[in-house]
Structure formats: structure tokens, C-alpha cells
Amino acid sequence: MLLQTKGLTKSFGGLTAVNNVDFEIEKGKITAIIGPNGAGKSTFFNLISGFHPPTSGSVVYNGTDITPLKSYQIAKLGIARTFQTTNLFEQSTVLDNVIIGHRLRTKSGLFDAIFQTPRLKREENECKEKAYEVLEFVGLTNLADMPVAGVSQEAKKRTAFALALATDPEIVFLDEPAAGVNPEETDGLAELMKKMVTKGITVCTIEHKMQMIMNLADKIMVLNYGKKIAEGTPEEIKNNEVVIEAYLGG
Numbered sequence: 001m002l003l004q005t006k007g008l009t010k011s012f013g014g015l016t017a018v019n020n021v022d023f024e025i026e027k028g029k030i031t032a033i034i035g036p037n038g039a040g041k042s043t044f045f046n047l048i049s050g051f052h053p054p055t056s057g058s059v060v061y062n063g064t065d066i067t068p069l070k071s072y073q074i075a076k077l078g079i080a081r082t083f084q085t086t087n088l089f090e091q092s093t094v095l096d097n098v099i100i101g102h103r104l105r106t107k108s109g110l111f112d113a114i115f116q117t118p119r120l121k122r123e124e125n126e127c128k129e130k131a132y133e134v135l136e137f138v139g140l141t142n143l144a145d146m147p148v149a150g151v152s153q154e155a156k157k158r159t160a161f162a163l164a165l166a167t168d169p170e171i172v173f174l175d176e177p178a179a180g181v182n183p184e185e186t187d188g189l190a191e192l193m194k195k196m197v198t199k200g201i202t203v204c205t206i207e208h209k210m211q212m213i214m215n216l217a218d219k220i221m222v223l224n225y226g227k228k229i230a231e232g233t234p235e236e237i238k239n240n241e242v243v244i245e246a247y248l249g250g
């Protein structure tokens with residue numbers, strides 16, 4: 001397996017947002033995490049991507065314990081993510097957002113920036129090329145020069161995908177990628193996720209849209225009050241009593 005959590009736990013004061021979660025993600029699959037609001041889904045991603053240190057438990061990636069690593073170190077290992085609220089620079093263009101995002105994750109330090117070193121120039125060109133490549137991949141070439149503020153929610157979601165892909169990740173974690181987009185656009189984003197998989201990228205997504213996830217995921221984990229209450233294929237999840245109870249309020 002590509003990534004594994006063991007007893008992963010995060011407490012905020014008295015609240016245990018993620019509670020002793022054992023989970024495995026297989027390479028080349030689409031894995032989904034579902035659960036009611038406040039179930040701990042985003043926190044689970046924050047723990048894996050190093051945005052919060054866990055209270056206990058561990059994250060193992062490609063056989064290496066990455067729990068102690070910082071978020072930028074984890075990103076460098078090939079783990080990318082998007083955020084639930086797209087944190088884009090609204091006044092900058094779609095292209096510049098991808099370039100900036102890419103540059104933030106590449107190596108040049110302050111020295112290169114101040115002295116405009118050849119390495120910086122080379123990296124800038126690489127960033128630009130990469131940005132065009134990922135914009136093409138996500139279908140945004142025609143909006144590259146639009147300010148983010150002027151594009152649709154769907155295009156913002158695609159921009160967030162592009163940002164994640166610009167780092168050439170092995171696995172991407174998508175936090176509610178289809179939130180706030182219409183059904184037709186949702187289908188388009190699902191297609192894009194499948195396309196990522198054909199390029200060898202493993203996808204783990206948090207999603208509220210049940211229909212979408214049932215048609216898309218190879219495996220689903222259900223979180224409720226921080227705990228894993230079920231996992232299995234879409235078919236297994238659909239018929240799971242515990243899940244039905246959690247969703248319908250029992």
C-alpha cells in the first residue's frame with residue numbers, strides 16, 4: 001500500500017477531532033472519505049499533510065514514517081493537497097496562481113531571489129512551463145490569463161487541482177473538490193479525477209456528493225465524530241446499517 005495511518009488521533013482541547021483511525025490507501029486507486037460535517041475529515045487530511053501534528057498515532061508513506069515531518073517536507077515527498085476553501089490569490093490570474101503555488105514549493109531561497117541567480121531564472125522558466133502543462137491537463141488553458149476573481153467556482157476548483165498537480169505528486173488529497181458546483185460540472189471534476197489516475201496519480205478525496213462518490217471511488221471510509229465507523233466498496237457502504245444510521249440520524 002502507498003499510505004497508511006495507524007491509530008491516528010488529534011485532540012483540540014477536550015474535543016477529539018480524529019480518533020484512533022487506522023486507514024490504508026492503495027496506489028493507483030480512488031479512495032474517498034465521507035461523513036457528516038465536523039466528522040474530522042479535513043483534520044484527517046491536515047494530519048497526513050503535516051499541517052497539524054497528531055496527538056498520537058502515525059502516518060507511513062512508501063514504508064517511511066512521515067509523522068514528524070513538516071508540511072513542506074511532506075509535499076516534497078510527492079504528497080499534494082487542496083483545501084476545502086480554495087485559497088487562491090483572487091486578483092492574480094489563473095496562470096500566476098499556479099506559478100506562485102509551484103514556486104512556493106520549489107527550492108530557491110531568499111539568496112536566489114535577491115540576487116536573481118541563474119538558478120532562479122531557470123526555475124522560473126520551469127515553473128511557467130509546468131504551469132501551462134497542468135492548466136492544459138485540467139482544461140483551463142483558455143482561462144489562463146483571467147483573474148481568479150472573474151472565473152466560476154468550477155474553474156477555481158480546477159485551478160486548485162492544477163496547483164496540486166504542479167508539484168508532480170504521487171498522491172493528491174482533495175478536500176471537497178466538487179463543493180458549490182452544479183451536477184454537470186461535478187461530472188466533469190469526477191472525470192478529471194479519473195484522468196489523474198490514468199496518469200499514475202493516486203487520489204484520495206473528501207466528498208459530500210454521494211452519487212458522485214458511489215460512481216467514482218474504489219474504496220470509501222466513513223468518519224463520524226472522529227471515528228472510522230465503516231469502510232468498504234461503494235456497494236458495501238451503501239448497505240451498511242451503521243452508515244445509514246449515522247447519516248439519517250438513527
Ligand code: ADP
Nearest residue numbers: 012015017035036037038039040041042043044
Ligand atoms: P469535517 O471536515 O469532517 O467537516 P473538521 O475536520 O473540519 O470536520 O472538524 C472536526 C472537528 O474538529 C470539528 O468539531 C471542528 O470544530 C474541530 N476543529 C477542526 N480544526 C480545529 C482547530 N484548528 N482548532 C479547534 N478545533 C478544530
Ligand code: MG
Nearest residue numbers: 041042043084
Ligand atoms: Mg472539512
